[in-house]
Amino acid sequence: MLLTPEIITILALDFIFLFFGTIAFFISIRIARYWDLNSTTPLQYKLEKQSFLVATIIKYIFVVKLPLFLFFIFTANKLSNVIVGAMCAAGVVNSVSFGSAMFFYKILNLYIFGFWLVLNHFDLKNENQPYTRYKFLLYAIGFIFLLVEIYLDIDFFTSLDVSKLVSCCGALFSAASTSSFSFIFTVNKLYFVYIFYAIFVLLMISYIFKNAFVVLSLNLIYVFIAIISLIVFFGTYIYQLPTHHCPFCMLQKNYDYIGYVVYITLYIGTFFGISGAIMSILEKKKEKFYYNVSAIFNVIYAIIISAYPITYYIKHGAWL
Amino acid sequence: MKSKINLFLFDFSVLSIFRRGSKNIFIFFVFTLLIFLLSSVLFISNSIKSELDTTLNALPDITVQRLQAGRAINMPLSRLNKLLAIDGVNAVIPRVWGYYYFANAGANFSVVGIDQFEDQYRDLYTKLCDKFNFDKLKKDSGMLIGSGIDQMLKNNFYQGYFNFVKPDGSLAKVKIDGVFKADTALESNDVIVMPIKKVREIFGMKPDEAVDFVIKVANPSEIPNIARKITEIYPDTRVITKEDLKISYQNLFDYKGGLFLALFVISTFTFFMIIYDKASGVSSDEKREIGILKAVGWTIDDILKEKFYEAFVISFVSFITALCLSMFYVYFLNAPLLRNIFIGYSNLKPAFDLPFSFDFQTFAIIFFLTVPIYIAATIIPSWRVASMDADEVMR
Numbered sequence: 001m002l003l004t005p006e007i008i009t010i011l012a013l014d015f016i017f018l019f020f021g022t023i024a025f026f027i028s029i030r031i032a033r034y035w036d037l038n039s040t041t042p043l044q045y046k047l048e049k050q051s052f053l054v055a056t057i058i059k060y061i062f063v064v065k066l067p068l069f070l071f072f073i074f075t076a077n078k079l080s081n082v083i084v085g086a087m088c089a090a091g092v093v094n095s096v097s098f099g100s101a102m103f104f105y106k107i108l109n110l111y112i113f114g115f116w117l118v119l120n121h122f123d124l125k126n127e128n129q130p131y132t133r134y135k136f137l138l139y140a141i142g143f144i145f146l147l148v149e150i151y152l153d154i155d156f157f158t159s160l161d162v163s164k165l166v167s168c169c170g171a172l173f174s175a176a177s178t179s180s181f182s183f184i185f186t187v188n189k190l191y192f193v194y195i196f197y198a199i200f201v202l203l204m205i206s207y208i209f210k211n212a213f214v215v216l217s218l219n220l221i222y223v224f225i226a227i228i229s230l231i232v233f234f235g236t237y238i239y240q241l242p243t244h245h246c247p248f249c250m251l252q253k254n255y256d257y258i259g260y261v262v263y264i265t266l267y268i269g270t271f272f273g274i275s276g277a278i279m280s281i282l283e284k285k286k287e288k289f290y291y292n293v294s295a296i297f298n299v300i301y302a303i304i305i306s307a308y309p310i311t312y313y314i315k316h317g318a319w320l
Numbered sequence: 321m322k323s324k325i326n327l328f329l330f331d332f333s334v335l336s337i338f339r340r341g342s343k344n345i346f347i348f349f350v351f352t353l354l355i356f357l358l359s360s361v362l363f364i365s366n367s368i369k370s371e372l373d374t375t376l377n378a379l380p381d382i383t384v385q386r387l388q389a390g391r392a393i394n395m396p397l398s399r400l401n402k403l404l405a406i407d408g409v410n411a412v413i414p415r416v417w418g419y420y421y422f423a424n425a426g427a428n429f430s431v432v433g434i435d436q437f438e439d440q441y442r443d444l445y446t447k448l449c450d451k452f453n454f455d456k457l458k459k460d461s462g463m464l465i466g467s468g469i470d471q472m473l474k475n476n477f478y479q480g481y482f483n484f485v486k487p488d489g490s491l492a493k494v495k496i497d498g499v500f501k502a503d504t505a506l507e508s509n510d511v512i513v514m515p516i517k518k519v520r521e522i523f524g525m526k527p528d529e530a531v532d533f534v535i536k537v538a539n540p541s542e543i544p545n546i547a548r549k550i551t552e553i554y555p556d557t558r559v560i561t562k563e564d565l566k567i568s569y570q571n572l573f574d575y576k577g578g579l580f581l582a583l584f585v586i587s588t589f590t591f592f593m594i595i596y597d598k599a600s601g602v603s604s605d606e607k608r609e610i611g612i613l614k615a616v617g618w619t620i621d622d623i624l625k626e627k628f629y630e631a632f633v634i635s636f637v638s639f640i641t642a643l644c645l646s647m648f649y650v651y652f653l654n655a656p657l658l659r660n661i662f663i664g665y666s667n668l669k670p671a672f673d674l675p676f677s678f679d680f681q682t683f684a685i686i687f688f689l690t691v692p693i694y695i696a697a698t699i700i701p702s703w704r705v706a707s708m709d710a711d712e713v714m715r
Contacts, residue, residue, distance in 0.1 A: 003578035005362065006681070009688045012585050016696050023700075049707040052620045056628075056699055064692045071684050078681065082567055082574075124621070162571065 006075040007157050013068055014150045017061050024057040025143040028136035035133050051132065055120055058139060061146075062113040069106055070260065073251055082162055089248040090169035096159050102152040109149055111271060112142040118275040118290075122283065131282070169246035173231060185245070189232045196229040200302050203273075207295045210286045215294075216277035222298065223270045230262070230305065237308035242320045262304060269297030329622065333629035340606070347598060348638050351694065354591060355642035356649070358584050359686045363650040363678070364659050365577040370677035372569055376562065380413075380441045380534035381543050383560045384550055392558070394529040399554065403533065406549050408542045411439050414530030416516045418523045420484065425472050431512045433519030441534045444508055452498050458515050462497035468509035470499045487524035494518065580661070581689075588689065592697045599701035610705055611714035620706045627702035628695070635694035639687065651676050 027050045036044055076089035086092050093099035116138055123131040174185060184192070199222050206214045231247050238250050238258060250259035276290025313319060337344050384403070385392045395414070403412045416433035432445075436454040440446040452464055463482075465473070473482060473496075484492040494514065501508070520527060535550075537543050547559045602610075613623060649655060654674055 003582065004574040005577050005581045005685050008578055008581045008585060009685050012588075013688060013692060016693065020696065020699065049620070052624060052707065053700070053703040056624055056703060060692075060696065060699060064688075067684075068688065071688065074681065074684070082570055162567070 004075075004079070006071070006078065010068065010072060010075065011154065011157060013064060014153055017065070017146065018150055020057045021061060021143055021146055024054045025140060027051075027054050028139045028143075032133050032136040032140065035136070037129055037132070051136070054136065054139065058113060058116055058120070062110075062117060065110065065113065069110060072106070073248070077248070077252055079160070083160070083166055084163065085166045085168055087168040087170075087249070088246060088252060090172055090246050091166045092160075093156075093248075094172055095161070095164065095166040096156055098152055099156070102149070102156055105145055105149040105152060109142065109145050110267070111274070112138070112145060114271055115275045115278070116142060118279060122279055169249060170244065173245035173247070174243070184228055184232055192225065192229040192232050196225050196233075199225050200298070203298060204295065207291050210280075210288075210291060212277045212280035212286075215273055215291065216281075219270045219273035219277065219294070222273075223266070226266055226270075226301065226305075234305045234308060236320055237312050240312065240320070258304075262301065265297045265301040265304065269294050269299075269301055273298065326625070329626050330629050333626050334633060336626070337630055337633060343598065344634060347595065348634055350591065350594070351635065351690070352638040352642045352645070354584075354587065355639055355686065355690050356646045358581070358689065359643055359682075360646040360650055360655060360658055361580045361584075361661070362577060362682050362686065363646060364655050364661075364674060365573050366677050366679065366682055367650065367674040368659075369570070369573050371675055372573075373566075376566055376569065378442055378444070379562055379565065381537040381540070381562055382535040382547055382550070384533040384535065384554075385558045385560070386532070386554070387556055387558050392532070394525065395532055397528050397530055400533065402553055403535065403550065406546055406553075408538055408546055410536040410538045413439055413441050413534050413536070415441065415532050415534055416519050416525065416530050418519070418531065420512075420522070422472075424476050427472060428510065429469060429512050430510050431514070431519055431522065433516035434513055435516050439536070441536070444511075445513065448500060448513055451500070454515070457497050458517075460495055460497075461515075461518055462495040463512050463514035463518070464498045464500055465496055465513075466508045466511045467499055467501045469512060470496075484522045486522060492518075492522055494522075576661070585689070588693055592693060595694060595697040596701060599698050600704065602701075602705055606705070607708065607713040610708055611710045611712075614708075614710035615714065623706035624702055627698065627706065631695045631698040631702070632691075635691045639691055643683075643686070647678075650674060 031047050031051055031054070034043060035047060073089055076092045079092045080086040080088050083092055083095060086095065093103060096102075116135060119131050119135045119138065123129050123135055199218060203215075203218045203222055206218050227247065231245050235245055235247060235250065236242050238255055239246075248259070249255065250262065251257060252259075271294075272290045273294035276287040276294060279290065280287045309319070384395070386395045387393070397414055400412050400414060403409065418431055419428045420431050421428055434440065434445050434449070436449050440449065448464060456462070457464070481493055481495050484494060486492055500513075519525075525531075535546070537546055543561050543563070547561050550557060550559050610623060651674060659674070
């Protein structure tokens with residue numbers, strides 16, 4: 001196990017999340033079971049007070065988790081100097097078999113906790129507090145994911161081995177690799193580009209008509225197709241190298257940390273799209289603010305990502 | 321989601337901090353001290369690391385030592401030609417150097433032999449060759465010494481010369497021909513430079529031997545390949561590349577910093593308990609205040625927000641204060657006391673300045689380990705205070 005300051009920091013905060021998360025978990029289970037706004041029992045009175053504690057804890061966890069996730073990637077990038085064979089975070093994360101799973105849970109939790117805050121906002125705005133039970137049930141599920149994430153975090157950091165040889169991103173993200181996503185490299189990459197722009201156009205149209213189900217499903221598809229097309233096609237233009245397919249290297253200094261901008265805009269855009277759509281379904285009215293934010297950030301993402309191939313073509317007069 | 325910062329609430333919290341001045345000053349003081357300690361240690365570690373990085377960049381690409389029974393022994397010069405024949409090798413330079421233990425001061429000198437007309441393996445030596453007259457050095461068997469050694473010899477009443485004790489017990493008197501100061505003091509403070517012949521004489525080495533070889537490689541990406549070839553030709557050698565050294569240094573410093581941090585985390589959690597306790601102990605005055613606030617229409621959420629602002633202001637102001645203090649302490653005062661953790665106890669090493677180096681990452685580490693932990697400690701106590709019943713506390 002490595003005992004670098006960064007790892008200690010992440011683990012210390014993980015333990016704080018675990019401590020407060022557990023408290024919030026037990027309270028929210030109780031609230032989900034016994035909540036009854038019309039009753040005047042002491043229990044209900046107590047639960048109403050406790051719901052504020054849970055809300056505060058969840059706000060706290062989300063607000064700290066968001067920058068901590070970026071810090072985690074930053075740390076993984078730094079560790080790649082120490083671990084043999086790794087050249088960026090991809091090699092470090094994939095030095096353990098559950099690396100991609102850990103990443104998936106981290107991102108999933110950001111969506112869940114973020115959505116919880118949206119739900120909480122709408123719940124408190126309405127004097128009948130219609131979503132209280134659901135939001136605490138949602139938290140209980142989210143807590144399970146949080147537990148998994150913390151467990152994977154600890155397992156990941158303890159099983160990091162300096163002397164073990166790992167693959168660099170060039171080997172991981174290629175058609176020759178045996179990983180679960182290597183099949184995407186065998187398909188013609190232009191298909192993904194067409195699909196990406198097709199989904200993007202559909203998404204923009206859906207913001208005009210504001211049908212919640214359509215917005216929701218298109219946003220979900222958009223996240224995946226955006227990431228896949230980034231790996232297969234757009235990333236190669238960021239690196240200006242047709243064989244470089246890594247989604248992590250762009251987070252490094254050599255590429256002006258552009259990855260952070262790309263991923264953050266993608267997160268904000270799709271997060272507001274998804275949560276806005278779900279809230280529209282629940283509230284039965286169109287959440288314009290959420291749709292607008294989502295549309296703006298999704299457009300920014302598409303512009304940044306398209307700018308790379310276009311400027312490349314203008315400069316060099318050829319595609320990669 | 322569209323929560324804005326309520327400036328009136330913020331103003332109220334700042335005033336509330338001052339209203340309970342004595343309690344908050346204590347917390348502020350201790351917290352600042354804690355962060356100050358942590359950031360100082362990380363700054364020192366960073367600074368030494370950056371100094372070492374410059375040193376390491378000046379190091380040779382490959383160093384070859386000969387091992388016997390697991391210990392390094394001298395390398396016969398006859399091996400040189402075979403190493404030179406490897407493709408991609410620019411130069412093979414035999415090094416003659418060693419540590420001379422000076423018992424009076426309890427310090428080790430690094431004695432390095434260089435030849436004026438050979439390729440130098442460190443920029444420092446090239447500069448020395450240009451600056452000082454080596455013919456004179458050879459003629460009157462003199463030496464050049466680092467500024468740290470100069471100071472030490474003066475303290476031991478050696479004026480202008482030094483007596484080395486040879487392995488057979490006889491003395492070798494060497495004149496001091498010059499004193500040099502390099503850009504990075506860490507690598508040159510304890511160095512003595514003299515002609516190769518003299519070094520062999522002092523250490524009793526045979527003329528056809530060197531301590532080790534350093535190898536210059538034309539293409540840096542060829543280094544691992546060449547290192548492998550060398551071990552194939554001479555299996556009894558240990559081949560150390562620059563990359564190996566860099567990794568082991570980063571590990572060492574991460575370990576040292578990490579060890580301190582592990583201790584720090586324990587103290588932070590202790591502090592966590594103190595804050596928890598302090599924040600829970602609500603005076604009757606404070607209770608009445610909360611009661612009145614609730615009676616005039618504040619919700620639990622408002623009071624929680626107010627308490628959060630309070631915690632954030634205290635912890636963030638301590639954070640900034642501590643950062644400024646420790647920057648001053650480390651980079652202006654050169655971190656007295658604390659830097660000994662990193663440098664060790666050698667008498668000669670400590671006399672150098674810590675170069676300024678500050679990266680975003682250190683900043684993030686210090687932030688994550690302090691401000692969120694402080695705020696976390698206040699969550700439950702603030703909620704307790706906020707959820708008190710107005711009628712009960714005002715009674």
